Amino acid sequence: MKKLFLILIVVALLIVWGGIFSPKDSSSLKETVFVVTKGEGTRDIAFHLEQGGLIPSAPLFRLFVLTTGISDRLQAGTYLLSSSMSPFEISRKLAAGDVLKERITILEGWTIENIAQYLEQKSLFSAKNVLAYADFEGYLFPDTYLIGKDEELRNVIGRILQNFDIKVTTELRNEIERQGKNLSDIVIMASLLEKELQTLEDKKIAANILWKRLDIGMALQVDASPITYEERGLPEAPIANPGLQSIQAAVYPTESPYWYYLSTPEGKTIFSETLEEHNTAKALHLR
Secondary structure, eight states, rough: HHHHHHHHHHHHHHHHHHHHHSSSSSOOOEEEEEEEOOTOHHHHHHHHHHTTTSSHHHHHHHHHHHHOOOOOGOEEEEEEEETTTTHHHHHHHHHOOOOEEEEEEOOOOOOOOOHHHHHTTTSSSOOHHHHTTGGGGTTTOSEEEEEETTTOOHHHHHHHHHHHHHOOHHHHHHHHHHTOHHHHHHHHHHHHHHHHSSSSSHHHHHHHHHHHHHTTTOOOOTOOTHHHSSSSOOOOOOOSOHHHHHHHHHHOOOSSSOOEEEETTSOOOESSSSSSHHHHHHHHOOO
């Protein structure tokens, strides 16, 4: 009788082991989008996993997460699961909140309008909601980000702004302060450079030109910002979101004798020392 009891225990343990640590279909290559909604308990989650063909047994799954103490850590969200994953692996993924993510790339020089349209086209957020963050224009750092399908917009914006703080290092900030400038002016200048020029070298020379014009009260006359033809000084706010190169160019301009520049249709930058030279270059390259 004792021997039979031990055999039954061993069999039961093997069944539990197989039901938790063995996938339902180890050869499956199919991935399934699985959604855990807020407020769902372990009973609902286990039932939907079994119903979706992802685990062999809902009761065993529920027993496992309850006895291991992770039942309260299963997080709502959208997940990418497969029946080739064991119930153990699935439980760990749900407990870690390892949700399905969308890769987005914010390009250098994009405006908040560009970002809003892009995120709406990817069905992540409405353009209207994104435009509510227009005050952060210039600080939405161009980079590639992974966004959870159910992540809140404010969290995404927060991570993008945090990336700006990381990329604009203490060394850069100290240099800005040493020059007697402020970060806001640097970002505005960088946004002009981003929209006007392509290479770091050209941006640094143009930055020197624009800072010199500011110093003598000369209008900046930057085509990307028409207001700079009408009013002297920097625009009141960034005109786009500059990348790190443009920010570095604004902080570390290259001194030169030039006072004028223009970009040819081919993207080449022509620098001139005098207005006469500049007008000649316009006649040659911008016909």
